[in-house]
Amino acid sequence: MQRVAQSSLSTSVAGSYGSFKGGGSGSGSAAQVMVYEQFPAGLRVLVVDDDVTCLRIIEQMLHRCRYNGKLHAEKSYAALTCIMVKLVTTCSEAAVALNHLRERKGCFDVVLSDVHMPDMDGYKLLEHVGLEMDLPVIMMSADGRTSAVMKGIRHGACDYLIKPIREEELKNIWQHVVRKKWNENKELEHSSSLEDKRGNDDAEYASSANEGAEGILKAQKKRGNAKDEDDGELENDDPSTSKKPRVVWSVELHQQFVSAVNQLGLDKAVPKRILELMNVPGLTRENVASHLQKFRLYLKRLSGVAQQQSGVSNTICGPVEPNVKLGSLGRFDIQALAASGQIPPQTLAALHAELLGRPTGNLIPAMDQPALLQALLQGPNHLPIEHGVAFGQPLIKCQSNISKYLQQPKLSSVEDVSSGLGAWTSNNLGTVGPSNNLVGLSVQNSNMLMDILQQQQQESQQQSMLPEPSCLINVQPSCLVVPSQSSANLQAGNNTASVSQNCYFNRSSVIDYSLLSPQSNNSSLNIGEFPNGGLNTTGVLSGYSAPGSISSSVSSSSVNADNSMGRQGQSSSITFSAARQLPGLVPNMHDIQGSYTSKNGEMLDQGPLRNLGFSGKGTCIPSRFAVDEFESPMNNLGHGKLYVENSRVKQEPNVDFMDNTKVGIPILHQFSFNDVASVFTE
Amino acid sequence: MLGLGVDRLRADMNRLLALLFHQGVLDEQFVQLQQLQDESSPNFVCEVVNIYFHESEKLLKNLRGLLMEREFSDYKKMGIHLNQFMGSSSSIGAKRVRNVCVAFRAASEQNNRAGCLRALELLEHEYCYLKNKLHELFHIEQNRVLAAGVRYPMQN
Numbered sequence: 046m047q048r049v050a051q052s053s054l055s056t057s058v059a060g061s062y063g064s065f066k067g068g069g070s071g072s073g074s075a076a077q078v079m080v081y082e083q084f085p086a087g088l089r090v091l092v093v094d095d096d097v098t099c100l101r102i103i104e105q106m107l108h109r110c111r112y113n114g115k116l117h118a119e120k121s122y123a124a125l126t127c128i129m130v131k132l133v134t135t136c137s138e139a140a141v142a143l144n145h146l147r148e149r150k151g152c153f154d155v156v157l158s159d160v161h162m163p164d165m166d167g168y169k170l171l172e173h174v175g176l177e178m179d180l181p182v183i184m185m186s187a188d189g190r191t192s193a194v195m196k197g198i199r200h201g202a203c204d205y206l207i208k209p210i211r212e213e214e215l216k217n218i219w220q221h222v223v224r225k226k227w228n229e230n231k232e233l234e235h236s237s238s239l240e241d242k243r244g245n246d247d248a249e250y251a252s253s254a255n256e257g258a259e260g261i262l263k264a265q266k267k268r269g270n271a272k273d274e275d276d277g278e279l280e281n282d283d284p285s286t287s288k289k290p291r292v293v294w295s296v297e298l299h300q301q302f303v304s305a306v307n308q309l310g311l312d313k314a315v316p317k318r319i320l321e322l323m324n325v326p327g328l329t330r331e332n333v334a335s336h337l338q339k340f341r342l343y344l345k346r347l348s349g350v351a352q353q354q355s356g357v358s359n360t361i362c363g364p365v366e367p368n369v370k371l372g373s374l375g376r377f378d379i380q381a382l383a384a385s386g387q388i389p390p391q392t393l394a395a396l397h398a399e400l401l402g403r404p405t406g407n408l409i410p411a412m413d414q415p416a417l418l419q420a421l422l423q424g425p426n427h428l429p430i431e432h433g434v435a436f437g438q439p440l441i442k443c444q445s446n447i448s449k450y451l452q453q454p455k456l457s458s459v460e461d462v463s464s465g466l467g468a469w470t471s472n473n474l475g476t477v478g479p480s481n482n483l484v485g486l487s488v489q490n491s492n493m494l495m496d497i498l499q500q501q502q503q504e505s506q507q508q509s510m511l512p513e514p515s516c517l518i519n520v521q522p523s524c525l526v527v528p529s530q531s532s533a534n535l536q537a538g539n540n541t542a543s544v545s546q547n548c549y550f551n552r553s554s555v556i557d558y559s560l561l562s563p564q565s566n567n568s569s570l571n572i573g574e575f576p577n578g579g580l581n582t583t584g585v586l587s588g589y590s591a592p593g594s595i596s597s598s599v600s601s602s603s604v605n606a607d608n609s610m611g612r613q614g615q616s617s618s619i620t621f622s623a624a625r626q627l628p629g630l631v632p633n634m635h636d637i638q639g640s641y642t643s644k645n646g647e648m649l650d651q652g653p654l655r656n657l658g659f660s661g662k663g664t665c666i667p668s669r670f671a672v673d674e675f676e677s678p679m680n681n682l683g684h685g686k687l688y689v690e691n692s693r694v695k696q697e698p699n700v701d702f703m704d705n706t707k708v709g710i711p712i713l714h715q716f717s718f719n720d721v722a723s724v725f726t727e
Numbered sequence: 728m729l730g731l732g733v734d735r736l737r738a739d740m741n742r743l744l745a746l747l748f749h750q751g752v753l754d755e756q757f758v759q760l761q762q763l764q765d766e767s768s769p770n771f772v773c774e775v776v777n778i779y780f781h782e783s784e785k786l787l788k789n790l791r792g793l794l795m796e797r798e799f800s801d802y803k804k805m806g807i808h809l810n811q812f813m814g815s816s817s818s819i820g821a822k823r824v825r826n827v828c829v830a831f832r833a834a835s836e837q838n839n840r841a842g843c844l845r846a847l848e849l850l851e852h853e854y855c856y857l858k859n860k861l862h863e864l865f866h867i868e869q870n871r872v873l874a875a876g877v878r879y880p881m882q883n
Contacts, residue, residue, distance in 0.1 A: 098779040098815035105763045105771060161810045187814030209756040209817040212763070 088219050093170060094159040094185065099208065103157065106212045143173055153180060154222045157206075160186035160197065168200045175201045176294065181221040185210060294336055301325065302336060311341075736871035743864055750823070752857055757820030773865055779819050780858055786812045787851060794844055802835045805843065809835065812850075824853045 090107055094100050156174055160167035171182045181203040186193060189207035197205040203221040206214055294302070305322035306314040316334035323333070747753045764771040786808050793805050813828040827850045834842030 096782065096811050096815050096818075098775060098782055099818045101775050101778055102760070102763070102818050105768060105775075108767070109763060109765075159814070161807055185814075187810050187817060208814040209759075209820070211756075211759060 088222065089154045090157055090218070091153045091155070092157045093162075093167075094157075095162045096159065099159070099185075099210070103210060103215065106210070106215045109212060110216050143170065147177065153178075155203075155218055156180050156182045157218070158182060158184060160184050160188065160193065168196070171197075171200050171202055179225075181225050183218055183221065298323075298325065298328075299336075302333070302340070306337070306340070311344075732874040733871055736867055736874060740864060740867045740871060743860065743867065747860055747864075752823050752860060753820045754822040755820065756817065756822075760819060773868075775819060776861055776865075779815055779821075782815060783812060783854060787847075787854065790847055790850075794840065794847055799840065800838075802838050802843075805835050806832060821857050824850065824857055827853050 088110075092100060092103055092107075094103070156170075158167045158170050158174075167184060167186075171184065174180050174182050182201070183204040183206060184197040184200075184202040185206045185208060186197075187208040194205045194207075203225070204218070301323045302319065305319045308322055309315070309318055314337060316330045316337055319337065320328060320330050320333045744753070760772050760775060768774070789808050790805060790812075793799055793801060793808075809828050809832045813825055813832070816822075816825040816828060827846060831843060831846035831850060834846050
């Protein structure tokens with residue numbers, strides 16, 4: 046527990062942690078003695094959120110943690126320091142948070158950061174912090190969709206809290222600090238003994254880097270192990286064991302690293318050789334090894350994991366000159382790239398180096414595009430980087446830019462690839478992968494991608510996955526994404542982060558939604574379009590002239606449905622439509638809410654469409670959830686209490702169902718007040 | 728006499744709270760807020776709710792501004808505003824407002840402008856209702872405190 050002893054945690058809580066100090070080298074046993082009730086006290090938390098309301102609430106909660114700690118501690122301890130950094134919609138503010146951390150590196154134990162902030166992506170902050178300071182970062186968000194959570198995990202968040210955040214959850218954040226310290230400590234003890242082993246391990250790393258097709262889970266497991274080991278070396282400033290100063294991978298250092306890797310070739314990049322090439326005094330092979338691991342994971346994350354890559358020819362369009370303008374690539378090249386589906390690691394590393402060369406600039410000037418494009422088209426087999434860690438600012442930008450490019454809410458040239466888009470979406474089915482999954486492009490999509498790249502969009506926080514070239518799409522009639530509205534389709538494809546949901550949903554409920562044929566492009570989707578306000582969700586779907594956008598709306602909304610349906614969602618949708626259609630009914634919204642839950646079961650009388658209301662839920666969820674999720678709403682029908690319970694659920698049952706029902710707009714029937722009120726009296 | 732007033736006011740407050748919970752306007756999170764109020768922060772709930780109102784009005788204004796644009800297409804920006812609105816609403820326990828935000832978000836993800844407009848209308852309505860009720864609540868609480876002459880944490 047030397048680590049803890051040295052951390053600010055203990056220094057600020059002198060008395061309580063006395064048992065940890067001077068525990069001797071690697072005396073893991075001493076570490077076990079934890080004064081748990083005192084532990085949260087003195088924890089220094091940096092909370093980053095642009096929402097002042099939440100900031101204030103969290104601040105109060107954190108204060109309360111200390112307060113509770115006070116009850117137990119007999120010795121005085123330092124006050125819990127919460128520094129709230131409020132992010133406003135100016136770029137400088139986002140940097141403030143980061144600078145804050147940088148300036149006071151030893152002053153915080155854990156960072157709580159919101160995901161969606163207007164001026165800075167929470168993930169960027171996360172990566173910065175993880176890279177430079179190696180603090181545990183906990184993400185927060187109102188968005189509790191599985192895909193968003195997955196993204197947070199992939200970016201290395203220690204935890205992901207869903208708003209509204211409860212005090213109990215905050216009380217537990219100390220565990221992340223402890224866990225990290227302990228892991229480092231453990232590694233400390235073994236680091237010297239592992240030094241010899243490292244030589245062999247590195248060889249393994251080098252070879253394993255080429256194995257393609259590693260599943261995410263496997264990758265993450267490896268990452269977990271590797272990270273533990275690596276962190277120990279990098280962060281060891283403990284005098285008792287090996288005296289390795291912490292290595293900060295500055296941009297220059299990293300550039301050296303990358304060029305060394307390029308020289309060797311990513312496949313053959315062994316820490317030992319990299320170290321020799323870099324020729325940096327004071328750098329140890331372990332430092333390089335851990336950094337290499339992170340780098341590989343990062344690249345892998347950039348390129349995506351190929352689980353479904355198959356039949357893609359290995360013709361690689363050679364390393365692309367970073368300075369070649371995209372335009373000159375021409376469609377043919379793109380197609381070739383797409384067809385190849387693979388990019389040599391050197392290219393990717395070259396891309397990386399290229400990006401590094403532009404620490405602050407916009408990462409995607411025209412000349413970077415081809416390199417980027419290759420990165421995007423990276424065949425998943427090729428770079429099994431297991432853990433994505435952005436290295437240095439430019440890379441982070443790059444990453445977001447890549448995602449930006451892939452995500453095109455407003456493509457002008459979408460029309461001509463509408464079928465491609467359809468394919469795109471349906472191809473998402475298979476690719477459940479890391480956030481920036483550029484699994485590959487179909488030939489059709491490649492054209493679009495070119496357009497995308499040429500447009501140079503800024504600021505995309507969303508990431509989408511491109512279908513792999515092998516699964517060339519057929520936009521079947523039953524396909525969820527009906528290409529009548531390319532923008533709508535694109536939207537479906539562009540669903541934020543909920544790509545994985547998209548996949549499942551599309552796959553399983555495709556047929557169900559075949560009923561929704563694009564009859565008109567009536568954009569007034571669902572919302573409030575029900576004259577009689579019935580509660581029948583399925584009725585809505587059938588009753589609606591399904592505009593082309595419906596299918597995508599269905600897909601997108603059901604994409605959100607990764608969890609059980611929430612009653613509340615339903616009731617909200619009711620009020621929603623009610624408000625529009627029946628102004629007089631508005632005051633009775635609350636009544637309807639209750640009634641909806643009970644009546645819902647009765648409403649679902651339409652056979653084929655019945656599934657529509659729920660199938661999205663039932664099927665759009667990963668299979669392991671499907672059974673539970675699907676049944677729970679049914680079971681909960683008629684339980685007026687349900688939505689109260691649901692509101693406590695961390696995930697977003699309300700939201701998901703809400704989204705789903707929105708599509709199949711619930712139609713409010715005119716209930717007599719007594720009917721409705723009776724439901725309330727539970 | 729004074730005591731009677733206090734009790735009645737407390738009863739009024741509880742009744743209003745119960746109604747709001749029943750209606751789904753508020754949920755469990757609001758209770759958490761109340762529990763966070765203590766001697767060191769005796770006005771915590773009021774303070775947070777006022778922050779919330781202030782921020783929400785800004786957000787609503789932004790949302791309306793966005794949707795009223797002739798060439799509106801920045802659904803993403805709207806999504807960000809919505810996200811924040813959703814986060815703060817759920818954090819104070821404004822359940823209905825949050826649910827409307829969810830629907831709003833879904834519409835915005837489909838680039839459904841008309842749907843978004845309707846959602847916005849509903850959102851504004853819900854928000855106004857919430858604001859009125861919470862103001863009422865605080866008013867009663869204030870009177871009760873005055874009548875009692877002592878500050879109590881809000882109790883259910």
